[in-house]
Amino acid sequence: MPETSIRPFDASRAEIKTRVENAPGLLLCTDFDGTLAPIETDPAAATIRPENRELLGMLREMGDVRVAVVSGRALSDVRERVGIEGIAYAGNHGLELRRRGETKLHPIARKQKETIGRICTALEDALDGISGTAIEDKSVTATVHYRNTPEAQVPSVRETVDAVVSRLGGGRIHRTGGKKIFELRPSVRWNKGMVVSLLAADHEGWLPVYMGDDTTDESAFRAVSNGLPIYVGTAKSNARYRIPQQSDVADCLSDLVEWHT
DSSP states (O other): OOGGGOEETGGGHHHHHHHHHHOSOEEEEEOSBTTTBOOOSSGGGOOOOHHHHHHHHHHHTSTTEEEEEEOSSOHHHHHHHHOOTTSEEEEGGGTEEEETTEEEEOHHHHHTHHHHHHHHHHHHHHTTTSTTOEEEEOSSOEEEEOTTSOGGGHHHHHHHHHHHHHHHSTTSEEEEEETTEEEEEESOSOOHHHHHHHHHHTTTTSEEEEEEOSGGGHHHHHHTTTSEEEEESSSOOSOSEEESOGGGHHHHHHHHHHHHO
């Protein structure tokens, strides 16, 4: 789907309302940071907006709705921050998945946990001289945050990360990007879109919805291209609909509650 096809959610409310009302069931998948919670300078400070938690809880209680939070955070971290039982959670971009009361970890990712740990330890030393960086070891993946790093030093951060990954990763770890972050992941063909497709297969015929705000969410938008891919923000995206600000997410969730009741 070309980027130019993206439309404002508000301007498409009548169309979306009809689809939601007529759907036999609703699968709502959503990112966490920048979607359910505002982006914070300190990632540890990110907190789900209370109204979003309440609305997700209302959707969970509907018999023909399933809710999943799909995040780049570690599974235990995102579960604690959302704090809603009875929904599905995917952590580390889907490498960790909890659904139906069972937690599974991708087998290749499991094998690379020690490598990720060694890379994080090396990066702590290698980036010590560059201000504003933070390394987050998420067990099977890692994130290098540079939101507080001077722009002129970002290329040095990238070069350092690439050098450490090349030296210690053994060709089994690769770097991707995001909003002021570098993600380090096992070289396995798995992403948010694949885990969303897996969840959608459990509810064939239902209307799939995905809400996200970052480049890592693009695969999930493609996975629900026949449903409601909703981008949160003003940057380019291949989603079909756009919500301009994170603070508008609650209005969108409220609409889904109203239309599918």
